[in-house]
Amino acid sequence: MNKKLAIAxxxxxxxxxxxxxxxxxxxxxxxVDYGTYTSDSCNYPDYAxxxxxxxxxxxxxxxxxxxxxxxxxxxxxxxCKGIRAALCSDTFSARFTRLRNDANVxxxxxxxxxxxxxxxxxxxxxxxxxxGGRHKTRVDMIMALEDKLSKNS
Ligand code: RB5
Numbered sequence: 001m002n003k004k005l006a007i008a009x010x011x012x013x014x015x016x017x018x019x020x021x022x023x024x025x026x027x028x029x030x031x032v033d034y035g036t037y038t039s040d041s042c043n044y045p046d047y048a049x050x051x052x053x054x055x056x057x058x059x060x061x062x063x064x065x066x067x068x069x070x071x072x073x074x075x076x077x078x079x080c081k082g083i084r085a086a087l088c089s090d091t092f093s094a095r096f097t098r099l100r101n102d103a104n105v106x107x108x109x110x111x112x113x114x115x116x117x118x119x120x121x122x123x124x125x126x127x128x129x130x131x132g133g134r135h136k137t138r139v140d141m142i143m144a145l146e147d148k149l150s151k152n153s
Contacts, residue, residue, distance in 0.1 A: 003126060005031040006060040008051040010044040010073075013066035013110035016118055020064060023119040029126070032060065048076035055104060056082040063105040064122060070109035077105045081146060084139070086125075089113050094121045098128035102139045 005024070009017035014036060024031055034050045036042045044067045051063045065073035070087045077085035085105035086097035089112055097103040106125045108118050130136075 003061040004059065005029065005126065006034055006051050006054055006063040007031050007065075008034040008047040008063070009036060009066040009110075010047055010068070011036055011039050011041050012068035013108075014039055016066050016108070016110035016115055019115040020066070020118060020122055023122070031064075044072045045076040048073050049080065052077050052080035052083045052105065056080065061104065062126060064125075065105055065107045066110055066118075067107075068109060068111045070107040070112065074105075074107040077107065082143075084142065088121050088125070089117075091117075091120055091124050094124045095128050098125055099131045100135050100138075101142075102130040102135070 007017060007021060017033070021031065021033065034054070035047055048065055051065060054060050055063050065077055065085070067073045070089070074085045074087040077083050083105055084101055084103045085107050086093065086101065086103035087107040088094045088097065089109065094106065103125070106122060108121060
């Protein structure tokens with residue numbers, strides 16, 4: 001596993017993030033934690049922006065974002081340039097969003113799934129490689145929407 005990994009959460013998912021980081025530590029997988037670091041209430045878009053900015057800059061290859069449902073984080077992340085964020089609550093989706101969509105950010109909800117499943121989902125996400133081929137054409141089409149839609153607005 002030679003991917004550079006980043007992780008972030010809001011207050012609602014701080015405990016899940018700690019479980020995920022312990023799981024990464026146990027496997028010797030390195031990551032950078034972009035916060036939040038306390039249980040004080042905070043705004044999840046700030047943390048999505050921090051992590052996604054670093055992915056866009058190339059500091060990291062992949063990110064893990066967790067909040068209460070994972071929905072807010074995924075919405076915020078998918079507004080950021082260069083990001084393909086996938087909200088997953090099952091391992092099949094985690095595998096296929098890597099194989100087919102080349103997702104670079106995994107979002108999960110601390111209030112919707114347990115830590116054990118979240119760790120399995122994360123393992124599959126970070127270890128599965130993009131298939132490329134015809135799927136690259138489609139991923140390129142997704143990314144082209146970033147410019148295409150802003151021109152139409
Ligand atoms: C915070 O209470 C909660 O709204 C947030 O963690 C997340 O679930 C938003 O989508």
